[in-house]
Amino acid sequence: MGANVGTIECDVLVVGGGINGAAIARDAAGRGLSVVLCEKDDLGQHTSSASSKLLHGGLRYLEHWQFGLVRKALAEREVLLASAPHIARPLRFVLPHAPGLRPAWLLRAGLFLYDHLAPRQILPASQAVDLMAHRAGGALKPEYTRAFVYSDGWVDDARLVILNAMDARERGAVVMPRTLCQAPDRTARHWSATLAREDGHTLVQARCLVNAAGPWAAQFLQNGQGKQQCRLRLVKGSHIVVPRQFMHACAYVFQHPDGRAVFAQPYEEAFTLIGTTDVGYQGAPDAVAISADEIAYLCEVANRYFRRQLSPEDVVWSFSGVRPLLEDGASSATTASRDYRLVFDTGGAPLLGVLGGKLTTSRKLAEQAVDWIVSLLGTGGAAWTANACLPGGDLYGDKPSGRGVLEFDRWLKKQERSYPWLPPDLLARYGRAYGTRMERLLENCRSLEDLGKQVAPSLYAVEIDYLMTHEWATSAEDLLWRRSKLGLHVAPGLARKLDEWIRQREALAAH
Template identity: 50%
Template sequence: MKNLSGPKLDEIDGGFPADFDMLVVGGGVNGAGIARDAAGRGYRLLLVEQDDLAGHTSSASTKLIHGGLRYLEYGEFRLVRESLIERERLWRMAPHIIWPLRFILPQTLSPRPAWMVRFGLFLYDHLGGRKALPATETVALDHSPFGDGLADRRGRAFLYSDCWVDDSRLVVLNALDAAERGALVRTRTRLLRARRDGAVWRATIGDARGEQEVRARILVNAAGPWVSDVIGRAGLHSDRAVRLVKGSHIVVPRLYEGDHAFTLQNADRRIVFAIPYEGRFTLIGTTEEDWTGPPRKAQIDDAEIGYLLDTAGRYFARPPKREDICWSYAGIRPLYDDKAGRSSAVTRDYVLDLDGDGPPLLSIFGGKITAYRRLAEQALNLLAAQGIETRGAWTGEAKLPGGDMAQGGFDALAASLRDQYPALPGALLRRLARAYGSRASQLLGRAQRLDDLGGTFGSDLTRAEVDYLVSKEWARTAEDILFRRSKLGLHVPPDAVDRLSAYLKGPVRNLSEERPTPLQEKE
């Protein structure tokens, strides 16, 4: 058995550690999830991300924790079942950033017969052991408030359940938990090259300060769209491949009242969601377009805008127009290439590819945000099966940072913050409770007035929150803060970006490059 015991990270080389049990490449949801699981099992590890945490695919999702209802059409029963089981598990782990959402699925323009949709929803309700979420119902749109805002309220619709997630914060919280368990997390740091040398990988990483070589017994490639590129940087080749598919979303002023979402069916059998977003907006997405070039930062194109607007226009009484678009975002999904013809039919399942010819290289192909925890657990179990001695699986019921709420859940937490900080705006306290959960009071400290938090950059983004995000959550830029750690970019005045950027260039102490104190010392 290969034992992973050894010196503590801060005892190696007297400075930045050079030796690790594991080097994880990629700071999306899969990389952060693997780092968290591994740190909790006793691995000494380094995670490197070339940009910001969740800087690409993992912040460009439709913000859903769901089983994937339409995947049943493609026979993806195992994936749907696994995702449905994970859906309620993740909700329990992080009830501040994940919460239930009801979906209306109108049949008026459906290309699928009602019996087929109802049968699919029956499977959806029962495949994954649903316990806390409400079951599917049938509603008459002309007699229900769920029909408000629709252009055609004739006929019936199905009402079913899934969950909403703040996807970027999910990634950050996994990285934060990993760091508090002893992992070292480095953003804006690239893997430049790697090679096997006996029982270890010798990897060269680089950031704005230069290059450095580190050694690791295991290399985990969770680089998402760059997974094949990382394999090449390690001097290897894999028969596995990714199929890059771009998904884009638009945000428009709110199209309807209510806290429910809509599942909109198109004649091409693709699905578009319309989801309440940030109080005053509706999020519409996603598209599915093959991406043929090298992976990079993606942007929505005119055809995708037209597709989403046309879909919304067929369903809603107030069709959105191009000039209504407040924001758009796009991401490249690294789907496992199963040789499917249409991009919408490509599997969302994942493949763990282990190259064990020497020190292991584990590459992650595909996956979806809902299955990230299970993917990470299976990845660590696979490595354990190679004779690497670690502690067992542990993440199944372990709360993410801020998720350890007392009896009464989120509402009780929000009420407690109002009692503790009566002079602070209620909307601010509720937003901080949603973002930070039980850790919101760490950010607020002893503040009694808004001025005690250092003033604001616009909306309710305070200097205290910015300092917290820089020191604890690896935030570096205005975009990191306004569109990933929060969605306040939709609410702040135009000059807020410049003022925030200027502040971030000032003498703000950056603690997130330091190793946080572990929750417990390694054995």
């Protein structure tokens, strides 16, 4: 361990920089609490960047009578679409009716509930379609003639984490990725811990500790001198990316005889994302990886429906994450609840354990968590995040509305007039990634040459510097796979070159 680099006193120490930890840090900082957020790896490096990228209520959860979770997620779906219209967008899903599986009346009834369990302002209702006439029918085998189409949302999950962390920092939080929380010690009035980094360690003393460590949460609760009131069920979810299977903008939901549903989505223009699996997991969360059986399973589900058949050799990329689900006694990983639980412990300085959860409900989870913290600490303002944009999301003012997400293309067209020298594809990528923060990225640029060295196709020095300065990026992996998905579009071997370039940039900055 390096030298001691000081002591921090704060109201709240949040351990875990996935979506739940970042959202809690944002909410708490915005209420005037002093906050420290630490994450042992990159922000969102594990479960939160390995999701299906969806803002959804969870249509299939209705079969398991999880109406409360679905209602909550459906309401939050539109809140997030409005607050982050650059990284999120509506998406229509095509659910083919498969003879011998769920009957059409059941699908129709489920979608009626899905349409009406929560208010909708942005997303249109479901409808039945004839696949012989609908644009989605051409990619499917001819035996699929009927389908239902419904709405949910898509989001860049890794950037959702980053934007929450950025907002937290801009509201006063100290955000410390690649920092391990060690030796948490509890007294009646406060928590103390050592936050260890490669370049040294910081001592922190906090009035309240939030355990948002995701797959590590149960272990941290056990070792963190707090009650372990709920066990976690670790479930591996894996996805594959293959060359684009269809040319339209809808996604598919494919039923399988085992009762599961698999999504096939348009991804990064040239690809299709297919997932997810549900496999019980016993290993270290850091070491999770897709198995050959999972690849074969996802190909098999896709091949039941698509005309163009897939094989494992078609997979160009895959990713896996460990979901920390509540251990609710369900017989299978598929039926286990995707809801969250907040574990409150006041047997000393306050401890809040965050168990379970999903991207879509992260803002609501954070709001409820900070409500409890504020009530207990006796300081802090009222809930505010439902009416605030995430950084870059203020396309049409600083209050979220459906206008931003529904008129994103119109906003982007306006940016073309402001930056006529930017190639259209690059402008679109900047707009989608950064929204109005694109102005900060390009504030000193008046021509393509002002973007600096082109380190990789579509990746210029000015963007790398921005990501290193404002978004905690320190490696090619951070840049190519979490801050962007450029890793899918660059030649093998580019990552090493990019890492060397970043090290040189850091050395220059140090001097």
